[in-house]
Amino acid sequence: MTSTLPDLTATPYDVEGVRRDFAILSREVNGRPLVYLDNASSTHKPRQVLDAERAFLEQHYSNVHRGVHTLSQEATDGYEQARTTVASFIGARHDDVVFTKNVTEAINLVAYSMGNAPAGSQFHLGAGDEICVTEMEHHSNLVPWQLLAQRTGATLRWLPLTDEGRLDLTELDAVVNERTKILAFTHQSNLLGTINPVDVLVRRAHAVGALVLLDAAQSVPHFPVDVTALGVDFLAFTGHKLVGPTGVGVLWGRGELLAEMPPFMGGGSMIEVVEMASSTYAPPPERFEAGTPVISQAIGLAAACDYLSAVGLDKIAAHEAALTARLLDGLRRIDGVRVIGPDTTEMRGSAVSFVIDGVHPHDVGQTLDEVGVAVRVGHHCAAPVCRRYAVPATARASSYLYNTPSEIDALLEGIEHVKRFWGAA
Amino acid sequence: MTEGSNESLYQEIILDHYRNPHHKGLRDPFDIEVHHVNPTCGDEVTVRVKVVDGQVQDVSYDGQGCSISQASTSVMTDLVIGRKIDDAMEKAEAFLTLMQSRGTLEPDEDVLEDGIAFAGVSRYPARVKCALLGWMAWKDATAQAVAHTAEEAS
Numbered sequence A: 001m002t003s004t005l006p007d008l009t010a011t012p013y014d015v016e017g018v019r020r021d022f023a024i025l026s027r028e029v030n031g032r033p034l035v036y037l038d039n040a041s042s043t044h045k046p047r048q049v050l051d052a053e054r055a056f057l058e059q060h061y062s063n064v065h066r067g068v069h070t071l072s073q074e075a076t077d078g079y080e081q082a083r084t085t086v087a088s089f090i091g092a093r094h095d096d097v098v099f100t101k102n103v104t105e106a107i108n109l110v111a112y113s114m115g116n117a118p119a120g121s122q123f124h125l126g127a128g129d130e131i132c133v134t135e136m137e138h139h140s141n142l143v144p145w146q147l148l149a150q151r152t153g154a155t156l157r158w159l160p161l162t163d164e165g166r167l168d169l170t171e172l173d174a175v176v177n178e179r180t181k182i183l184a185f186t187h188q189s190n191l192l193g194t195i196n197p198v199d200v201l202v203r204r205a206h207a208v209g210a211l212v213l214l215d216a217a218q219s220v221p222h223f224p225v226d227v228t229a230l231g232v233d234f235l236a237f238t239g240h241k242l243v244g245p246t247g248v249g250v251l252w253g254r255g256e257l258l259a260e261m262p263p264f265m266g267g268g269s270m271i272e273v274v275e276m277a278s279s280t281y282a283p284p285p286e287r288f289e290a291g292t293p294v295i296s297q298a299i300g301l302a303a304a305c306d307y308l309s310a311v312g313l314d315k316i317a318a319h320e321a322a323l324t325a326r327l328l329d330g331l332r333r334i335d336g337v338r339v340i341g342p343d344t345t346e347m348r349g350s351a352v353s354f355v356i357d358g359v360h361p362h363d364v365g366q367t368l369d370e371v372g373v374a375v376r377v378g379h380h381c382a383a384p385v386c387r388r389y390a391v392p393a394t395a396r397a398s399s400y401l402y403n404t405p406s407e408i409d410a411l412l413e414g415i416e417h418v419k420r421f422w423g424a425a
Numbered sequence B: 001m002t003e004g005s006n007e008s009l010y011q012e013i014i015l016d017h018y019r020n021p022h023h024k025g026l027r028d029p030f031d032i033e034v035h036h037v038n039p040t041c042g043d044e045v046t047v048r049v050k051v052v053d054g055q056v057q058d059v060s061y062d063g064q065g066c067s068i069s070q071a072s073t074s075v076m077t078d079l080v081i082g083r084k085i086d087d088a089m090e091k092a093e094a095f096l097t098l099m100q101s102r103g104t105l106e107p108d109e110d111v112l113e114d115g116i117a118f119a120g121v122s123r124y125p126a127r128v129k130c131a132l133l134g135w136m137a138w139k140d141a142t143a144q145a146v147a148h149t150a151e152e153a154s
Ligand SMILES: Cc1ncc(COP(=O)(O)O)c(C=O)c1O
Pocket: A040, A041, A102, A103, A104, A105, A138, A140, A141, A186, A188, A189, A190, A215, A217, A218, A238, A381
């Protein structure tokens, strides 16, 4: 926990300094320097994160909230301090942050808690009620709501997409209406790169008394996010996409809502008084952290938040925007390449999906790997988006704080190589 | 790029079958039609099978997917059409074994013919499912067709 953070005050953005913190970036793949452009899927970890987790495990580790011995107290302090760090990273209060396994679990937590709510509760759903999502959701923010609708008899509705890869809000007032109990949508699409107008959606949802859950898996890592400014009711993200460890995610909820929400999982740590026939539950956040929580991963996540804060989220966002502009511009110049999603940097992030005429995305990804370029191929856990744009799959390049303009150029050269190899266009 | 490393996956035979697939296009008559998808990448294939007197009389297909899945399906049709069902199933087993070999098996050209070009694919676990898509669909359709004809006969 004593590792120094990068000093980036001297230069506008010292990408080489950042890269030195990520050992893996200097390895080779197939005899070429690794060009890692699969950050929307998962990101690498800087030594500061690895050091923090290791130092905690070597010096302070024990179970938390369960003992009086010194290590138990130190581990509990470390864990709760991590919660404070993560909370302030998104402008939240300590008690309103729940650690989960990942964003998928965070979303399921809300969906299952709603399913457990008794009639009369503001979380209760039944026949006649509606759940609203969008057509650009990751399966993690779609399937839990399908399941909730099936369990409760509520109806699932969704906002469609425009040909440009944006939300089509022309029917917003009809789709989000007095029957809507919750509107769950992504801040930034992992496939299209689109950043959604949170304010417009929150205004409509709150006007009809619906709750709003924001899937921030692709936004919290990339630009400053403040839960109060956004005005949403729940926000969820995942540690491994923000230079943190796997196995830890976050659910933030408005304090007064979490206080009213029934538990999702039962077990140790989430209780108050346990009788043989029934129990009462701890206040949040413990109520939603049944069992031994993700302890060292939470420490690592806090170190990741500190790392990103030291680099500066606004600097990261500007750096990514420049890389995205370079990529979009380069793709536009290559015949036979089509971007699936907005083709300007306006209200879009760094995830850029594309298809090459006549070459299947799987073959694109494999051929790029031959020259050391790592992109993701497939439907990116957003199959309905592929269907909407009539492509079986896409290749997706997504840059992050440690990528460089020359890596974007390597990808663009790689795409030319793919076209030559497959004899396309 | 090192040509050798890429060739180990994208053999010329595979590229040939991909660009000029054999027996492609859905045909009549058929007993059973199945549709299989690879959920991780969205590849899909529709396979029709006609069996007569314990023999694979025709296999036709349509699909979309990567070079490996499409070429493998094309090779599969070459290997099974006109063969006794038992012999064809043996070839399917041989191909499956090759795919599960992680590059450790020397394939038998007498059994697998053009299918030996896929030996390299077995070293890429992410692509093995692609190579098996058409084969699995064919096995499924053939098993159903056998059951179906047995039912009709009884
Ligand atoms: C927008 C979005 N939501 C949810 C997820 C799921 O993340 P996880 O698998 O960490 O739960 C992802 C990433 O895969 C994502 O991009």
